[in-house]
Amino acid sequence: MRLLYLTANRLTAYSLSRRKLLVDAGFERNDQGIAAFAAYLAGSRNLYYLVIDVVEEDYHQDVIPYLGRKDRRQVLARKLAQRYRDTSLTLSLSLGYEQGERRNEKVLYASFSNTQQFQPWLAALERSEVRLVGAYSTALLAPVLLKRAGLKAPRCLLVSVQQTGLRQSYVEDGQIRFSRIGRLNLEDAADVAAACASESARLQQYLETLHLLPTANTPIDVMVLAGGQYQAALADACRSTDSLIFHVVNADARCRAAGLESFPADAPCDALFLHAAATGTPAQQFAQDQHRHHYHLWQISNGLYTAGIAVLVSGMLFALAQLFDVYNLSQQIQSDKTRFDAISAEYARLTTTFPPTPTSTENLKTTIGQYQTLQKQTASPEYLFGEISKTLAGYPQVELERIEWRIGKPAQESGAKGGAPRAIAPAPDAAGAPAAAPAADPGYQLATVSARVVGARRTDVRSITDMASEFIATMRKVPKLEIMNVHMPFDITTKDTLAGNIGSERAIAEDARFSFTIGRKLGG
Amino acid sequence: MKLGASDLKRLRLPIAASATLALAGVACYLAVDDYLLETTKLAAATTAQRIEVQSRLASANEEEREITANLQQYQALAARGIVGEEKRLDWIDAITAIKNERRLFNIGYSIEPQKELDYPGFAPRGGVRFVFSRVKLEMQLLHEEDLLNLIDDLAKRGRSYLSVRNCDVQRTERGGGTTLAPRLQAACIFDLITIRHDRPAPVPGGG
Numbered sequence: 024m025r026l027l028y029l030t031a032n033r034l035t036a037y038s039l040s041r042r043k044l045l046v047d048a049g050f051e052r053n054d055q056g057i058a059a060f061a062a063y064l065a066g067s068r069n070l071y072y073l074v075i076d077v078v079e080e081d082y083h084q085d086v087i088p089y090l091g092r093k094d095r096r097q098v099l100a101r102k103l104a105q106r107y108r109d110t111s112l113t114l115s116l117s118l119g120y121e122q123g124e125r126r127n128e129k130v131l132y133a134s135f136s137n138t139q140q141f142q143p144w145l146a147a148l149e150r151s152e153v154r155l156v157g158a159y160s161t162a163l164l165a166p167v168l169l170k171r172a173g174l175k176a177p178r179c180l181l182v183s184v185q186q187t188g189l190r191q192s193y194v195e196d197g198q199i200r201f202s203r204i205g206r207l208n209l210e211d212a213a214d215v216a217a218a219c220a221s222e223s224a225r226l227q228q229y230l231e232t233l234h235l236l237p238t239a240n241t242p243i244d245v246m247v248l249a250g251g252q253y254q255a256a257l258a259d260a261c262r263s264t265d266s267l268i269f270h271v272v273n274a275d276a277r278c279r280a281a282g283l284e285s286f287p288a289d290a291p292c293d294a295l296f297l298h299a300a301a302t303g304t305p306a307q308q309f310a311q312d313q314h315r316h317h318y319h320l321w322q323i324s325n326g327l328y329t330a331g332i333a334v335l336v337s338g339m340l341f342a343l344a345q346l347f348d349v350y351n352l353s354q355q356i357q358s359d360k361t362r363f364d365a366i367s368a369e370y371a372r373l374t375t376t377f378p379p380t381p382t383s384t385e386n387l388k389t390t391i392g393q394y395q396t397l398q399k400q401t402a403s404p405e406y407l408f409g410e411i412s413k414t415l416a417g418y419p420q421v422e423l424e425r426i427e428w429r430i431g432k433p434a435q436e437s438g439a440k441g442g443a444p445r446a447i448a449p450a451p452d453a454a455g456a457p458a459a460a461p462a463a464d465p466g467y468q469l470a471t472v473s474a475r476v477v478g479a480r481r482t483d484v485r486s487i488t489d490m491a492s493e494f495i496a497t498m499r500k501v502p503k504l505e506i507m508n509v510h511m512p513f514d515i516t517t518k519d520t521l522a523g524n525i526g527s528e529r530a531i532a533e534d535a536r537f538s539f540t541i542g543r544k545l546g547g
Numbered sequence: 548m549k550l551g552a553s554d555l556k557r558l559r560l561p562i563a564a565s566a567t568l569a570l571a572g573v574a575c576y577l578a579v580d581d582y583l584l585e586t587t588k589l590a591a592a593t594t595a596q597r598i599e600v601q602s603r604l605a606s607a608n609e610e611e612r613e614i615t616a617n618l619q620q621y622q623a624l625a626a627r628g629i630v631g632e633e634k635r636l637d638w639i640d641a642i643t644a645i646k647n648e649r650r651l652f653n654i655g656y657s658i659e660p661q662k663e664l665d666y667p668g669f670a671p672r673g674g675v676r677f678v679f680s681r682v683k684l685e686m687q688l689l690h691e692e693d694l695l696n697l698i699d700d701l702a703k704r705g706r707s708y709l710s711v712r713n714c715d716v717q718r719t720e721r722g723g724g725t726t727l728a729p730r731l732q733a734a735c736i737f738d739l740i741t742i743r744h745d746r747p748a749p750v751p752g753g754g
Contacts, residue, residue: 320554327561331568338572342579349583352590359593366600373607377614381621382674382744384614389675390742391617393668394624394708397677397740400666401710403702405695412691425717426691430710464667 024070026297027144030187031077034060034144039301043285044294057143064151070318071148072300073158073310076187076293079136080160081107082201084118084235089126102132109138111145112158112309118198131200133160135309145314154318157308161185162202164296165192167303169246171281172272176244178236180226182219183274183292184209184249189218190292191226193235193243200235212253216260219247223267240266250291251275399546400465404428407470407541410504414497421494424536425473432466433507433542465545467505476512476535487512491537498541508540624742628706633661633680633741641704642697649696652687652729659683664740674745679710679738687729691716694733707739 025047026037033056036047048063050056083106087098099115107113118129135141148155165181181192184207192202205222208214223245230236236243245267247257254273261269274291278298286294312319380387407428415421476490491511499506512535550558603610624630628637635658646654663669664677688694694716702709713736719729 316554320557324558324561327558327565328568331565331572334569335572335575338574338576342575345576345579345583349579349586352583352586356586356590356593359590359597363593363597363600366597366604370600370604370607373604377611378618380614380618381625384610384617386674386744387614387617387621389672390624390630390744391620393672393675393677394620394742396668397664397666397708397710401708403695403698403711404714405699408691408695423718425715428711428714428716430712466667 027073028293029075037297042282044283057147061147064153071153071155074297074300076161078204081134081136083132085130086127087130106132107134111311112138114307114309152317154321155314156318158310159300159308161190161296162192162199163305164299165199166194166197167299169194174244174246178243180243180245182247184215185292186290212256215253216256220260242266244268246270246272248272248274248292402468410501418494420476420478420490421474422477423474427471429469467542467544469540469542471540473538484513487535495539503543505542506539510538512537629708630742634706637706645697645700651693655685657683676743679740682737684735686733688731688733707741710738710740712736
């Protein structure tokens with residue numbers, strides 16, 4: 024990655040790789056310098072961090088109402104536009120919310136007063152389509168340095184001795200509140216040390232006037248960051264008081280502690296700020312979207328690659344897990360096959376002792392099974408003929424005319440003539456279970472008996488009807504027989520016409536015929 | 548951030564690469580998933596085969612007893628001529644012999660072409676087919692017992708399994724004559740059933 028340190032007069036490019044922060048090139052703020060900088064950037068595919076260290080900075084604290092995200096963004100943009108003529112390098116930092124019902128938000132606006140001096144550099148960066156991660160002021164990086172140095176006091180002042188002068192950054196609750204830079208004669212260590220001590224006291228008073236400190240003499244922890252050559256003088260000059268608690272930190276030692284094996288010896292503080300920009304990058308920065316466009320494209324591109332790789336890796340991991348299942352199943356298949364072969368061999372050995380069969384055992388089994396089914400579905404007329412004959416023996420007045428014997432299913436009940444003995448429905452398991460599989464129902468052996476009553480007088484309707492009824496009732500008593508489709512000689516119900524001729528000479532009834540069907544379930 | 552046409556052009560390669568990688572990942576997963584499904588099916592089938600042969604081995608003695616019992620019945624059917632080709636001439640000879648022995652009146656018959664048996668629960672299964680020829684028989688009877696005797700004799704002597712389907716017996720003459728004249732008219736339908744095997748070759752030891 025590349026780190027650009029921009030001051031009012033020049034821009035220094037550093038490269039940070041393998042724990043070495045090295046100066047790549049320096050460019051003066053003139054046409055040649057800008058052109059050389061553009062040439063330096065040409066074709067570069069590195070990430071760039073811009074650290075700006077100039078005098079012209081402005082910090083202003085404000086309070087805005089508690090707002091929704093979109094409204095807040097609009098209000099902040101309007102406030103920045105009202106406060107600064109040029110908003111190309113501005114930012115707003117949230118400092119938290121006030122206690123109270125309205126929950127107003129405390130906001131710090133920060134900007135560089137003279138942005139024109141940066142425009143040539145920013146234009147060169149934009150033209151070269153450089154991936155600019157962000158633009159950071161040294162003040163914005165101060166909280167990172169304080170945190171890394173282990174200073175946890177709520178109010179801290181970072182005093183850093185830099186190439187540009189003496190930078191003072193006031194940090195409260197981890198947020199930058201104010202920063203300024205003063206001129207300094209870096210050649211005289213005693214002067215530097217004295218300036219650190221005196222400027223700290225002066226700044227404290229200034230912060231009180233700005234109402235950034237609640238009371239006078241509010242204690243502040245001051246971290247004085249300077250190169251090794253100033254340490255002795257600083258230790259002598261910076262003596263803690265009730266309100267200023269000094270912590271003198273060797274910038275060279277901090278660089279080494281931060282992991283920098285190599286850094287510019289004359290600018291260890293600058294090196295620390297650059298390192299903080301690269302490794303502890305703050306969430307907020309000054310550059311606008313147009314300057315960071317190619318960085319965003321790089322982010323999208325990386326996101327796409329990452330998503331693709333994530334899906335690929337996920338797919339491969341799932342596949343790997345499933346391949347493990349496949350492996351286990353393959354082992355099981357192999358085991359089953361081995362056992363199958365062994366058992367089959369044993370079974371084959373046993374079957375050699377079986378009696379020889381004229382066909383396969385399966386055919387043999389099917390043949391006998393179906394033959395038994397066939398036997399259940401067949402019957403001889405002998406049984407029903409015998410039962411009719413036995414019953415007939417007790418009724419000499421009844422004479423058979425016809426017997427229609429058949430194998431099948433009982434016909435639907437037709438309108439029975441007479442109604443005395445109504446037809447009896449077949450057994451429930453035969454006709455009452457249509458849901459049963461037809462193949463499982465062997466059916467009935469049925470005999471439709473047509474007979475007549477002989478020797479009765481035509482006029483004796485009651486006698487003829489009683490005789491036929493008794494005959495049918497006797498048949499009904501035979502176990503497992505079902506009676507159906509009964510047709511009596513005369514219809515004595517009120518639904519039909521009953522006609523006769525009492526006193527007629529036609530004494531013998533010729534039409535005293537009746538019929539019924541008897542049935543027995545096959546296989547029963 | 549707004550993306551322009553030139554930006555989309557720059558992102559063409561990452562988009563294509565991302566899509567390719569994602570597709571490769573999904574394809575990898577789907578391919579192995581399919582392979583796992585096939586292997587699972589194969590494993591289930593192999594296990595079922597192993598369990599089936601295990602079960603057959605465990606019931607080998609029972610199977611031998613069953614084969615022996617089935618074989619005895621089968622041999623009895625074969626001895627009666629029920630297994631194999633239908634022998635119509637034998638059947639006609641049997642009717643003729645019964646008529647003469649029982650001194651029956653004339654018997655008329657017609658035998659229809661052979662068909663697959665279509666009784667409930669019957670369908671060609673394995674190499675076994677049950678076939679039948681429908682016989683229509685008309686005869687005059689002195690007494691209904693003549694019919695029952697004929698059916699009984701045919702069932703015993705016939706070279707097919709006799710399945711009586713229908714018998715219609717009606718009185719033709721009323722009153723008690725003393726001459727030996729037919730008094731009843733019978734019309735019956737029989738099915739002559741035989742069993743055929745598509746693969747009649749003997750199988751020693753079953754299997």
